[in-house]
Amino acid sequence: MDFWIEPFKPDFKARMTQDLPSSPLPLRTDEAKGWSKPVATAVLVLADGTVLRGSGFGAIGEAVAEVCFNTAMTGYQEILTDPSYAEQIVTFTFPHIGNVGTNEDDFETTNFEAQASVRGLIVLAPITNPSNHRSTSHFDAWLKSRSIIGLSGIDTRALTTLIREKGMPNAVIAHHPDGIFDIEALKAKAAAWHGIDGMDLVPPVTSSKPHEWTATGILPARALQPNNGENRHRVVAIDYGVKRSILQLLTEAGCAVTVVPATASAQEIAALEPDGIFLSNGPGDPAETAKYAVPIIQDLLERKIPTFGICLGHQILALAIGAKTHKMRQGHHGANHPVLDKTTGKVEIVSMNHGFAVDIETLPPQAVETHLSLFDGTNCGIALTDRPAFSVQHHPEASPGPRDSHYLFQRFVTLMEQAKA
Numbered sequence: 001m002d003f004w005i006e007p008f009k010p011d012f013k014a015r016m017t018q019d020l021p022s023s024p025l026p027l028r029t030d031e032a033k034g035w036s037k038p039v040a041t042a043v044l045v046l047a048d049g050t051v052l053r054g055s056g057f058g059a060i061g062e063a064v065a066e067v068c069f070n071t072a073m074t075g076y077q078e079i080l081t082d083p084s085y086a087e088q089i090v091t092f093t094f095p096h097i098g099n100v101g102t103n104e105d106d107f108e109t110t111n112f113e114a115q116a117s118v119r120g121l122i123v124l125a126p127i128t129n130p131s132n133h134r135s136t137s138h139f140d141a142w143l144k145s146r147s148i149i150g151l152s153g154i155d156t157r158a159l160t161t162l163i164r165e166k167g168m169p170n171a172v173i174a175h176h177p178d179g180i181f182d183i184e185a186l187k188a189k190a191a192a193w194h195g196i197d198g199m200d201l202v203p204p205v206t207s208s209k210p211h212e213w214t215a216t217g218i219l220p221a222r223a224l225q226p227n228n229g230e231n232r233h234r235v236v237a238i239d240y241g242v243k244r245s246i247l248q249l250l251t252e253a254g255c256a257v258t259v260v261p262a263t264a265s266a267q268e269i270a271a272l273e274p275d276g277i278f279l280s281n282g283p284g285d286p287a288e289t290a291k292y293a294v295p296i297i298q299d300l301l302e303r304k305i306p307t308f309g310i311c312l313g314h315q316i317l318a319l320a321i322g323a324k325t326h327k328m329r330q331g332h333h334g335a336n337h338p339v340l341d342k343t344t345g346k347v348e349i350v351s352m353n354h355g356f357a358v359d360i361e362t363l364p365p366q367a368v369e370t371h372l373s374l375f376d377g378t379n380c381g382i383a384l385t386d387r388p389a390f391s392v393q394h395h396p397e398a399s400p401g402p403r404d405s406h407y408l409f410q411r412f413v414t415l416m417e418q419a420k421a
């Protein structure tokens with residue numbers, strides 16, 4: 001059978017229309033009847049009724065979630081295993097995703113039994129066979145095993161523009177190989193979804209019981225004094241959905257780390273006699289998690305234990321001292337964001353993954369802003385002036401991403417050393 005497929009030419013004028021352009025769809029052929037026609041095997045249906053059609057890969061089924069875009073050029077496996085992406089669908093602006101396969105090392109979740117947090121991914125180019133010596137599993141098989149739905153052939157630049165202009169939409173991603181979808185029902189499902197605002201998404205991803213963490217990373221860390229296998233500081237990491245690379249860097253910085261569930265009481269934590277408290281990253285609305293996390297943190301701050309927070313941990317520390325957080329329109333997700341460290345005047349290129357931000361106007365007098373985003377001026381870090389505590393919105397563990405901000409782990413170690421002295 002002879003047929004012609006139009007090469008994919010994104011039509012940027014059509015960006016904001018109801019039907020966004022997409023690449024050629026797979027053909028379905030009926031040999032007996034002698035026809036072949038394009039069939040969408042996956043769709044993304046936004047709450048406003050916009051429908052994007054493409055080719056499905058990964059898990060088969062449907063999921064409702066919030067759509068964000070991530071501008072990282074590498075590290076898709078780390079992104080898709082980061083627990084902070086709970087209830088989200090990631091649109092990758094980098095066109096080639098999946099071509100280095102997947103492996104046993106590049107995982108960010110520490111909770112291997114838990115279901116994947118991210119619900120789906122959207123890419124431009126169809127995924128290929130893996131081409132990398134580290135790959136142990138095909139991307140498609142890996143996504144299926146983790147119940148993550150994939151949609152390719154989408155003009156991801158147009159979708160990113162839509163998110164930038166209208167904000168992160170709620171949507172249903174659906175993959176059915178027969179290409180049969182009840183679009184009206186999917187529109188209704190997307191429109192009826194409650195969204196992430198107001199959702200505490202920590203319970204499914206936090207550790208169920210305290211455990212010790214001892215592993216270091218594969219690559220040597222930057223800007224850390226070598227620990228020579230010696231544990232100089234005892235750190236309790238409160239797990240709101242912690243990334244593995246953060247725990248590895250704490251270990252490399254010379255910390256003996258005990259990971260505790262998000263609901264561990266201040267008394268239980270204090271009984272471990274920590275030199276420092278780490279507040280982890282995690283999914284969902286910080287103001288909801290704060291309802292139980294803030295009293296615990298306030299109690300620990302009273303005890304003047306040095307404290308360091310990352311991302312959700314940063315937001316919850318800010319809430320604990322009386323500041324407020326708000327939902328962002330498009331959020332920050334990528335590995336190329338410039339951030340200014342106001343304490344040194346240096347600019348670092350950082351990894352980002354957040355959809356909420358600390359409202360800097362609400363910061364009380366006993367805290368100062370230490371970092372800010374040079375993309376949009378949003379707050380990226382605070383330090384308390386009356387307690388040994390600081391936190392950052394970006395991801396100094398940088399997995400994936402540039403490692404400019406590794407120095408923050410050293411800053412935490414220095415804070416613990418000063419407290420001991």
Ligand SMILES: NC(=O)CC[C@H](N)C(=O)O
Binds near residue numbers: 285
């Ligand atoms: N990576 C994170 O810790 C994300 C924090 C929070 N859930 C947000 O989206 O802003």
